[in-house]
Amino acid sequence: MLTLTLLTIPFLLYAGLKLYEIYSVRRIYRVGGVGEPYLQTLGIFSMLKTYITTGTEETTTKQLENYKKFGRQTGIYHTFFGPFNYINLTDPEAQKKVMTNSKLFPKFQLTYSENSSPSYRFFGKNLAFMEGEEWQRNRHFFYPISYNVEKFYDTFETHIKNCVTKWDEQFDKQRQDKPVTVYAQHDLTKLFLDILGETVLGVKFNAKDDQIAGVIESYRFFAENLFQPVRAFIPILNKLPTKYNKQVEMHVKRFDGFLYSIIEEARHTIQTGVDKNSILDLIILDEKNLAPTNKQIRDAVVTAIINGHDTTSSAVGFGLYSLAKHQHIQQKLYEELCTITIHNDLSEPMSGSESADFYDQLIQLKYLDWFFKENIRMYPPSGSVLPREAAKDTVLCDYFIPKGTMINVSIISPCHSDAYFGDDVDEFKPERWSDSGNIPEYAYKPFGSGSRKCPGYRFSMIEQKLFFYTVLKKYKIELEKGYQFESFSKFLNHMPYDFKIILTKR
Numbered sequence: 001m002l003t004l005t006l007l008t009i010p011f012l013l014y015a016g017l018k019l020y021e022i023y024s025v026r027r028i029y030r031v032g033g034v035g036e037p038y039l040q041t042l043g044i045f046s047m048l049k050t051y052i053t054t055g056t057e058e059t060t061t062k063q064l065e066n067y068k069k070f071g072r073q074t075g076i077y078h079t080f081f082g083p084f085n086y087i088n089l090t091d092p093e094a095q096k097k098v099m100t101n102s103k104l105f106p107k108f109q110l111t112y113s114e115n116s117s118p119s120y121r122f123f124g125k126n127l128a129f130m131e132g133e134e135w136q137r138n139r140h141f142f143y144p145i146s147y148n149v150e151k152f153y154d155t156f157e158t159h160i161k162n163c164v165t166k167w168d169e170q171f172d173k174q175r176q177d178k179p180v181t182v183y184a185q186h187d188l189t190k191l192f193l194d195i196l197g198e199t200v201l202g203v204k205f206n207a208k209d210d211q212i213a214g215v216i217e218s219y220r221f222f223a224e225n226l227f228q229p230v231r232a233f234i235p236i237l238n239k240l241p242t243k244y245n246k247q248v249e250m251h252v253k254r255f256d257g258f259l260y261s262i263i264e265e266a267r268h269t270i271q272t273g274v275d276k277n278s279i280l281d282l283i284i285l286d287e288k289n290l291a292p293t294n295k296q297i298r299d300a301v302v303t304a305i306i307n308g309h310d311t312t313s314s315a316v317g318f319g320l321y322s323l324a325k326h327q328h329i330q331q332k333l334y335e336e337l338c339t340i341t342i343h344n345d346l347s348e349p350m351s352g353s354e355s356a357d358f359y360d361q362l363i364q365l366k367y368l369d370w371f372f373k374e375n376i377r378m379y380p381p382s383g384s385v386l387p388r389e390a391a392k393d394t395v396l397c398d399y400f401i402p403k404g405t406m407i408n409v410s411i412i413s414p415c416h417s418d419a420y421f422g423d424d425v426d427e428f429k430p431e432r433w434s435d436s437g438n439i440p441e442y443a444y445k446p447f448g449s450g451s452r453k454c455p456g457y458r459f460s461m462i463e464q465k466l467f468f469y470t471v472l473k474k475y476k477i478e479l480e481k482g483y484q485f486e487s488f489s490k491f492l493n494h495m496p497y498d499f500k501i502i503l504t505k506r
């Protein structure tokens with residue numbers, strides 16, 4: 001009897017889920033054109049597996065394969081997000097329709113709310129999830145990041161210098177100029193967090209200080225556990241007196257205690273006429289226009305750090321990988337970097353006019369720009385923009401989409417489609433950007449598009465270009481012998497896994 005029950009329960013569960021899958025797929029059907037009456041689906045079990053293994057290399061690789069496969073075929077396919085229908089949109093025209101109509105396709109909210117996600121307590125209200133007037137108001141906080149990047153050049157230089165000095169010390173230790181191996185991805189993750197600590201908060205995250213070490217520990221606790229799908233669907237789990245929930249409480253308390261004291265201190269020092277030129281200071285200084293509360297400021301600065309951190313370290317990690325793998329591209333880029341007439345080895349601060357001249361030249365370098373674009377085409381740090389939701393029944397790619405359907409707008413899929421990038425789509429080829437006029441507008445959007453385009457675009461682009469300049473002027477880089485490329489996923493971002501490079505001094 002017991003055996004029979006034990007066999008029947010999983011069977012009923014399986015049958016129930018399968019029926020639900022069939023019902024869900026049938027709700028989305030073709031209303032125009034010619035082709036299959038229903039969408040291809042990855043199926044409910046495929047997605048259940050993804051939730052369990054989310055963040056592992058296997059899931060990331062599988063996701064990329066699906067995006068590539070279906071992206072080349074239909075432009076749209078179906079899957080599940082828990083109990084929700086989930087449409088993966090890979091066709092740029094249909095993506096444009098979704099991304100340019102925020103009334104019909106607002107951001108999907110369920111995955112991120114106070115009840116559904118422990119991370120919400122930590123990350124607060126992230127601009128990327130806001131809509132309407134609230135979004136418009138909060139987007140103002142990010143103006144300094146978009147339009148005042150020059151203010152942060154010194155900070156970029158200081159921290160990039162710290163990173164390469166640490167690498168140089170490895171040469172000093174061996175007392176000769178033999179090549180050295182460095183843990184690139186580890187060092188990049190630290191570097192770009194240090195930059196954000198200082199530009200956003202005016203705090204030196206690399207300082208040897210117990211309080212800061214604790215705050216960074218709390219940040220990492222959440223950054224590494226950002227996506228908790230099971231907790232999103234069973235919110236009661238967030239209320240139980242478990243070890244994990246107690247840790248959440250402790251980390252939120254520690255992080256908030258620190259942030260609110262920094263905000264109070266910034267308000268005070270600005271009143272006394274001193275400011276650290278951080279984004280936090282700029283938000284407070286614009287008080288007349290914005291009149292932000294401490295909670296709004298807190299959420300804005302946390303958003304800047306979390307949105308700007310893994311994205312940039314992922315892009316630079318893949319960039320180093322590609323340069324090490326394609327030596328001819330590295331050589332070409334190096335030669336172009338040598339044409340900059342201002343010598344900037346970061347050892348001495350530059351004068352104001354030298355600095356302006358240097359960055360003008362850096363930003364205008366053609367091959368560096370093509371390399372930057374090609375790198376994030378091949379490896380877009382965010383595989384998709386944040387999911388949208390159909391606010392009404394609608395039609396996409398000739399299929400009827402019922403109200404409430406969650407829509408995933410893929411960034412990576414059109415970037416890997418031969419339909420938009422030609423037969424050599426799988427090659428890393430910066431030269432393709434010498435003539436990019438034929439690429440449809442929405443086929444290439446690693447920083448999003450339209451009014452929701454990433455406000456950190458320029459900030460990250462200059463950080464990255466300065467980093468590649470500094471590293472390539474100093475070192476020739478290679479991959480370790482036998483290195484097999486692997487990447488792993490951190491929520492929406494993925495990056496090279498256990499990635500080391502070999503440096504030889506030039």
Ligand code: HEM
Nearest residue numbers: 127128307308311312315385386446447448452454456460
């Ligand atoms: C390689 C680096 C980066 C990439 C690839 C990237 C990618 C993106 C993408 C694709 C979006 C659009 C999301 C959507 O439409 O749902 C976005 C939005 C956003 N990004 Fe970035 N980002 C990067 C760096 C940064 C940096 C450095 C910051 C801040 C310091 C930042 C802050 C934001 C914010 C606040 C939003 C939300 C904008 C809004 O909804 O109005 N990002 N980013």
